[in-house]
Amino acid sequence: MxxxxxxxxxxxxxxxxxxxxxxxxxxxxxxxxxxxxxxxxxxxxxxxxxLTVAQARELASRGIAPYPTFQLRFALIQSRQSTNYNTLLAEGLRQRLELLDHRLECHTLDEDLSDSAFEEWMERISLPTADGLFIAPRLLSDTTERKLFGLSLPKVLINYPRPLSELDSVIWDVYEAVCMAVDRLVRLGHKRIMYVGDIGSQRGFARRWQAFQEMMGEHGLVCGLESQLTGDWDAETLQDKLEEVQPTAIIAGIDEDIERLFRNLDELGYRVPEGLSVIGLANGPVAAVPGLSRPELLIRETGYKAADKLLWRLANGSEPWEHIRIAGPFIEGETARRLES
Structure with missing residues (x-):
């Protein structure tokens, strides 16, 4: 350079x-x-x-060179399943690293590879010679993630860590986001709140469900699994559950479900928010629902913080592992309203 x-x-x-x-x-x-x-x-x-003098001093105080003398190469490993939000994540990583004259390469891993195939894949993308590694959420399998954890590279997991994980992690805080959604609906007078979304296939999905249970409990409200829509669903199963539970509000916990949920509600004759309030955990603005009420998930900002964390780790290799959760504000939107008494 x-x-x-x-x-x-x-x-x-x-x-x-x-x-x-x-x-x-x-x-x-x-x-x-x-x-x-x-x-x-x-x-x-x-x-x-x-950089202002204050900004340069702040970086230097954390062991990050504001004007590095050589370029570092970092890799982001992701799956195609997560590209809808990894676009924002990669933007944050790249902007922060390029500000300091470093380089980010994005690689997709969608197969559960054998040990030998995994070694070949790493050599093909020159992963062993990278200066650091970012591991994105929603990789294909736990086995793949554990193989990446085992690499002798400085790394940051962009996800909730497993128990006893010996690496740094940074994640946009979906747990706090769900707590915020429940609290907002309760303050609007809702007590029959139904959760819609996968609650087990990913650690982040499980955290959403845990947050829903905890926050409903904080308000003394019932949140039994039988009253939620947590498996595979379509318009028919949605209608059956709505008739059974008769919720006044829904929390759509998974970004990919939001547009389909609103379309199905419209087909079934439910008016939002007049007849049913909805808050969605969207990764960003939803074109089909421009007025969606939602907690803001700071995905791009998580990229900034993850980049800083890996640069800090390179300069502070013996410091304890750190796990950072980034919470955003609530966007009021137009799909949640006060329940008429």
Whole structure:
């Protein structure tokens, strides 16, 4: 890697057509401009790799070189099953690493490989010579994940860790998101809340269900498994469960189910939110349901934090393992409303 050209306030001023004073105030968080101008300055500074003294000091305090002298190569291992949110995750990782002149390679592993085939696959993508490894959620099998855990590379798991896992982890906090969804519905007067979604095939899915049970219990509400829709379902099984349970609200726990749920509810004659409130754990905005009420899952931000965590681990190899959960705010939307008494 060549010598990095230092970006100055003069460079940013010339590119943006703004005064140095305005740019300095924006990056220092001082008033005197519109939020649109402040955001444009921040985006340009980020893209150009400009760091304020405070930002550089903050990175250095964690052992992360703000202006590294050589480029590191990192790998993200994912499955096709998770590409809908891994796009956001990879964006966060790549933006953060490229800011520091490092490189991210994304690789897909959708087969449960034998030991010899796994070794060949690693050699083909030059994984053993990578400087670090990010392991995305929803890999094909536990066996594949354990093989990646066993590699002698610095690594960050982007998922909830298994018990006794000896590695760092960072994850957008779906547990807190479900707790937030239940609490919001209860505060709107709902007591018959039905959970819709897989509760066991992935650790993140199991965490969602655990959160639903715990938060319903916190409010003294019944949440028996028989009152939820947790297996494979279609419009007919949804209708049967709605008639049986008669919920006033639904939490759709899995992103892939949300559009289908709203379509089926419409076909069955349920009006949202007039007849039934719905909160969904969407990975981002849902085009088919633009006003969805939802806890925001900070997937891109998780990528930023995971990149920082792996760079920190490279500089602090003997420090204890850390497990970080990132919670976002609640987006009110238009699909949940107060229950009429």
């Amino acid at each position: 060549g010598t990095r050209k230092t970006v100055t306030l003069h460079d940013l001023s010339a590119e943006l057509g703004l005064s140095i004073q305005t740019i300095s105030k924006a990056l220092g968080g001082k008033p005197g401009m519109s939020e649109e101008t402040r955001a444009r300055i921040a985006r340009t500074a980020y893209r150009r790799g400009y």
